[in-house]
Amino acid sequence: MVDWDSNRGCWQNSIPGEEAEPEKGEESPGLPPIAITDLATFAPAEGRIVGEPDSLGVVGLPANFVTEASPHVRSGDLFGFPVDVRFTPVSYTFDYGDGETRTSSSPGASWASLGQAQFTPTDTSHTYSERGTYDARVDIAYAAEIDLGAGWFPVEGQLDIPGPTQQIRIFEAHTALVARTCAEQPTAPGC
Template sequence: MIVFVVDPLTGNMRPEAPGDTKKDPNVYKYELQCHLGGGDFDTVCLGYQLECVNGPEGVDGIPVTWLKAPVGVPNPAWTYHSGPTCLYDARPEDLLPRIAAQIQRQFESLPISAGTVVAQPSPNTLRGAETNFYADASEQQFDVTMLGQKVHVVATPVQYTWNYGDGTVFGPQPSMGGPLPQDRWGEKTRTSHVYADTGDFQVVLTTSFQGTYSVNNGPPLPIPGQGQFSAPPQTISVWRSITRNYADDCNQNPQGQGCPGMASSR
């Protein structure tokens, strides 16, 4: 662990140097702004944490909270001192915390495919009938460079949200659905939907991915929040079905209504 001290000239925190004369009764360290300990982060906090960009010499920093403890106390209880604020002058060995602070933003910018929407029946279905929808999504892996380090990211689909295009939204929920054999089309499934009106509807699938990352072939670490990615809209045309009963037997009266070649009354 790197211990920081208050620079008497600037009032800023800096890493403790050998031979420092301690006039301050405290020593200091930082924690990432939204870090809860271990590999856990406060996902609500991540939504409004500081943006530490364009620091000295154009270098990005990390959002931190400063903690303090009395000098010379073994295994001290660290307490809040100040922050959150931006740290731009971390030493090279602090690359892991810097990567941890930026990994969520990097994760959300990856070209992760949300998968595709499959409908049964498709592209046409019937009003008032169950239309089965399911997602075709899979785990994806990416290799990126962050702060000069090789970072391997694994994105795994964990939740799905269906917008059926008629104002109905289902999810987020863990089921991606699945295909039905054709002789069972029309059955209700976990992700099926019944349209009350005819027309063309744009069905949009949003897939939530949970990620892990490893730095320079190190152990996999959890990415704190989920990334949400939407699939291209799938058009489904909803038709109506009409059933008519006729009194004529077409064998006896080929000219009867509903017989082949004869117009039907509306």
């Protein structure tokens, strides 16, 4: 009993570099491969478009469009396992309702936050060529990551989430001189 631990040893279950082959007919339990479409049921946030100024515009002048989107987490069950899914916006496709679209990596910014005057161009602004009412919207493409309790893992692909439409009214503006006519002062603005 003096050398009690002398018979203790380590047994090697397999040779390094060799992997044990599962027996035929036996499948290992666990999650099946996860595709980006499997995460659509977690409902990432849709983008709401805001047109400046006050969803109005003038023919021939830029109307500015912005949306708000940020990374967010949804929780639920996937294939019977509890998971967290983190959605991160990667691109924004602005559909201006007149057949024109623009894809940007930016959600846009208001004229005030940019320090710009109204009706000046921005990265997400659009100039309409005809008056009317247009249904504008923004579609957001999201990248996804999942967490099964062991950290975040990326899922290949992206989800494109269409946003609801927002009506934008575009008016025509006509200028007129009130101090003098163009015959009286031909060099005045608008003459």
